[in-house]
Amino acid sequence: MKRLSVVLHTHMPYVEGFGTWPFGEEWLWEAIATSYLPLLEVLDRHPGKVTLSVTPVLADQLEAPGALDRCLAFLREIRPASHALDLPDHPQLEYSAAQYEQAADALERRGDLIEAFRPHVAWTSAATHAVLPLLATDAGVRLQLETGIASHRRRFGAWHGGFWLPECAHAPWLDDLLEEAGVHVTCVDWSNVGIGEPHRTEAGVTLVPLDRPGVDLVWDHTGYPSHGDYRDTNRLTPHAHQAWAVDGEPYDPERGHARARAHAEVFVSEVTEGAVLAFDTELFGHHWHEGVTFLERVLELADVVPVEARDAAPAPEAVRPTSWGTGRDLRTWSAPGAEGIAWAQRSAELRALGADAGPRALRELLALQSSDWAFQIANGSAGDYPRQRAQGHREAFEMALRGDGTDALRHLAPDLAEWAFVQP
Incomplete structure (x- = not known):
């Protein structure tokens, strides 16, 4: 067998x-x-x-x-x-x-x-x-x-x-x-x-x-x-x-x-x-x-x-970044077809670190970081939905940093490891 x-x-x-x-x-x-x-x-x-x-x-x-x-x-x-x-x-x-x-x-x-x-x-x-x-x-x-x-x-x-x-x-x-x-x-x-x-x-x-x-x-x-x-x-x-x-x-x-x-x-x-x-x-x-x-x-x-x-x-030392996406590299989530979501995610992450973000802002950051939004935009599988979701989480993240708005992420990441997001 x-x-x-x-x-x-x-x-x-x-x-x-x-x-x-x-x-x-x-x-x-x-x-x-x-x-x-x-x-x-x-x-x-x-x-x-x-x-x-x-x-x-x-x-x-x-x-x-x-x-x-x-x-x-x-x-x-x-x-x-x-x-x-x-x-x-x-x-x-x-x-x-x-x-x-x-x-x-x-x-x-x-x-x-x-x-x-x-x-x-x-x-x-x-x-x-x-x-x-x-x-x-x-x-x-x-x-x-x-x-x-x-x-x-x-x-x-x-x-x-x-x-x-x-x-x-x-x-x-x-x-x-x-x-x-x-x-x-x-x-x-x-x-x-x-x-x-x-x-x-x-x-x-x-x-x-x-x-x-x-x-x-x-x-x-x-x-x-x-x-x-x-x-x-x-x-x-x-x-x-x-x-x-x-x-x-x-x-x-x-x-x-x-x-x-x-x-x-x-x-x-x-x-x-x-x-x-x-x-x-x-x-x-x-x-x-x-x-x-x-x-x-x-x-x-x-x-x-x-x-x-x-x-x-x-493990070999020279292995480049790999994935199971197109080209077996990171292009599916970072190439122009993904409309810059990778940069928006990185920008928000750096902003959160510099602003000492609290749990609500970190949950919006986590939601923004999902790989699915870039994938769906790149392959055109879900209309404007992924764009709206990514933009919505970016805006809600900024509002959370300012202390404005309400928490729309009702059940995301209840086990949030907030302590992990600190500068060494």
């Missing part, structure tokens, strides 16, 4: 309370319904195999008072009503309507999603998914690290040093700060610098490269989800339902899930022995409807083991 490791990185930007349709907290409700709840069923059947991270900012939202009640109302009221409008023209949507009903039942049964994830979560991440090499100061990195780690320990218990670098963004000058925070192992994408084996930094952190060819079997634009049998997640009915397969035929779930199981068998046969493969959790179920079926079949066919710190060769 082939041995490999699967890392699932579970993340959602802070959308709870910030808009509804077409952008905002319904992103979170959809991810809960189509990815998190089905995935939890698989993890419960196959415990201890997948290396799972949940970002602190996602956990903040899952823990927020009233959030899951609004999600349940979305599943029980909004989705049935919207399906009813499209069903006369697309009878194949009976399957989709039933899936949302099952998700609502599962959410009511589980109740507390933090508790449901608790047995499976091993890794944490930065507080709000900042691209750490683009931060301006050690204090800014410490704020992201210490807040995220404190969040994990409070919610999920013991932490053994597994850490997801947001966007796999790594630079050698982070290593001492990672070790200082207690990080022992993380993943990097070194496919463009020609390094395929784990290395150990001088600070003692194990850097585990992803197997890019294996990842691309799934994640490349020509990967498995592009097959004609799968549900087309881009072509939508007037009320935003997925009624067709990729080949244009009415969606047939039996055909789609059979293809997922067949692709899992091909995947396990083709992937390299010992490969470490990482994916956004939301790919499975939300962006690739049959992906959860694929994942479970992989867990059945392969010897899937957790990613852990290990003895390894010393």
Whole structure:
């Protein structure tokens, strides 16, 4: 049986309370319904195999008072009503309507999603998914690290040093700060610098490269989800339902899930022995409807083991900043296509440090530092929403420094490590 490791990185930007349709907290409700709840069923059947991270900012939202009640109302009221409008023209949507009903039942049964994830979560991440090499100061990195780690320990218990670098963004000058925070192992994408084996930094952190060819079997634009049998997640009915397969035929779930199981068998046969493969959790179920079926079949066919710190060769000294973004560098978040958000984030960070910012201003800074705003602007996936969010957090940050306004971030970073944001 082939041995490999699967890392699932579970993340959602802070959308709870910030808009509804077409952008905002319904992103979170959809991810809960189509990815998190089905995935939890698989993890419960196959415990201890997948290396799972949940970002602190996602956990903040899952823990927020009233959030899951609004999600349940979305599943029980909004989705049935919207399906009813499209069903006369697309009878194949009976399957989709039933899936949302099952998700609502599962959410009511589980109740507390933090508790449901608790047995499976091993890794944490930065507080709000900042691209750490683009931060301006050690204090800014410490704020992201210490807040995220404190969040994990409070919610999920013991932490053994597994850490997801947001966007796999790594630079050698982070290593001492990672070790200082207690990080022992993380993943990097070194496919463009020609390094395929784990290395150990001088600070003692194990850097585990992803197997890019294996990842691309799934994640490349020509990967498995592009097959004609799968549900087309881009072509939508007037009320935003997925009624067709990729080949244009009415969606047939039996055909789609059979293809997922067949692709899992091909995947396990083709992937390299010992490969470490990482994916956004939301790919499975939300962006690739049959992906959860694929994942479970992989867990059945392969010897899937957790990613852990290990003895390894010393890390090379000349590795440049890397990520799993475009070009395997930082351009997705810092090039002109991101419209200067990286500079706005750095400017606010320096301003906060110079102004001895308090908790409210630091929370706005954390929200501004999310990698998601630059990514969404660069790929044009969410209209003006990310621009509005970034600008709104920058303005609220300035108001907080002046002592004006109110705290709109109702539940972000309750474990704020304010002490970390000080000059050495």
